[in-house]
Amino acid sequence: MIIGIPQGLLYSKYHTFATTFFEELGAEILVSPDTNKQILDEGVHFCVDEACLPMKIFHGLAAWLRDKCDAILIPRFISIAEREYICxxxxGLIEVVSNDIPQLPPLIDTPVLSLSDEKLFEWARSAGGCVTHNESKIAAALDTALQKQRGSDPGFYDTEYPLKIALVGHMYNIYDSFINMDIKKKLNQLGIGVVTAECVDRADIESEVAKLFKKPFWTFAQEFYGSAVTISKTQAADGIxxxxxxxxxxxxxxxxxxxNEIGDFPFMVLKLDEHTGEAGADTRIEAFSDMLKRRCRIGRNLS
Ligand code: SF4
Known part of the structure; x- marks a missing residue:
């Protein structure tokens, strides 16, 4: 059995787990290619206009896989922590994809409701059921997949540059070099290192989130807020x-x-969609890096 896995959305975080799990069960894995213009065009063609760019790209990746595998894994992440939710x-990813793209093979669409051991096993039993119903084999595959997943988080932590910028936001924007127009390479070429939220301790993120008037119920919102504020306070980077x-x-x-929280700490928002022009993005990135270099020079002269 060939299981197709789109390289979109949370793929960069969970691909080790997903690939290992299904391979251990005896399936063959077919991973979609990296995002490219053709995949984006396919996604834009199938997806509703109002959707965000990562959703459109996910459509393109699923469409690429549809006639090449026996089933496609469409991870329906609803909640990965107690009383917290994903976007x-x-x-609705399954409903959207299955209604938008015709002639899809069967979809592996078991919801991920929480990452507790019990819930994960429920997910494994249902998702793995398309390959085998042998529960001990499923339990063993889950165990191996979890072990391999540990320590396989993505993340950038450049140390060899005098200035560093933290990239904050959704992992599918940070680790897809097509979506972000290879921002890491651009910054490195400007002599600036890149760090990501993975360098921030979970305890620091939680501590910053706890100071908010109301804790956001989206897991990602907490991560982005807590990591950005911690980076600004600890000066783990020179800008975000x-x-x-x-x-x-x-x-x-x-x-x-x-x-509202970081005051005058250098911060720039780069909005990404299928119309984002590379020349405009380059100009903004260069202007931001020039500003950081100037601040650094002034800081050195004052000290
Ligand atoms: S969190 Fe935002 S970027 Fe991510 S899928 Fe939802 S709308 Fe799109």
Whole structure:
């Protein structure tokens, strides 16, 4: 059995887990290619106009896989922590994809409701049921997948540059170099290192979130807010670029919360959609990096 996995949305975080789990059960894995212009065009063709860019790209990736595999894994992440939720677009991902794209093979669409052991096993039993109903084999595959997943989080932590910028935002914007126009390479070429939220301790994120009047109930909103505020306070980077999806409701709130908290710490929002022009993005990135370099020079002269 060939299971197709689209390289979109939370793929960069959970691909080790998903790939290992289904391979351990005996399935063959077919991963979609990296995002490219053709995949984006396919996604734009199938997806509703109002959706964000990562959703459109996910459509393109699923469409690429549809005639090449026996089933496609469409992870329906609803909640990965108790009493916290993922964006509503994730909850409806299956319905949207299956209604928008014709002639899809069967979809592996078991919801991920929480990452507790019990709930994960429920997910594994249902999702793995398309390959085998042998529960001990499923339990063993889940165990191996969880072990391999540990320590496989993505993340950038450049140390060899005099200045650093933290990239904050959805992982699918940060780790998809097509979506973000290879911002890491651009910054490195400007002599600036890149760090990401993975360098921030979970305890620091939670501590900053706990100071809010009301804790956001979106897991990602908490992560982005807590990591950006911690980075500004600890000076773990010299500035922050927030990679935001155009029309993302979570981003619109989190950006306001961050800006209210970090004062004059250098902060730039780069909005991304299928119309974002590379020349415009380059100009803004260069202007932001020039400003950071100037601040650094002034700081050195004053000290
Ligand atoms: S959180 Fe924002 S960017 Fe992510 S899928 Fe939802 S709307 Fe799109």
């Amino acid at each position: 509503p677009m994730f909850c 670029i927030y990679l935001s999806s155009f029309s993302c409701g979570i981003d619109s709130i989190v950006i306001e919360l961050i800006q």
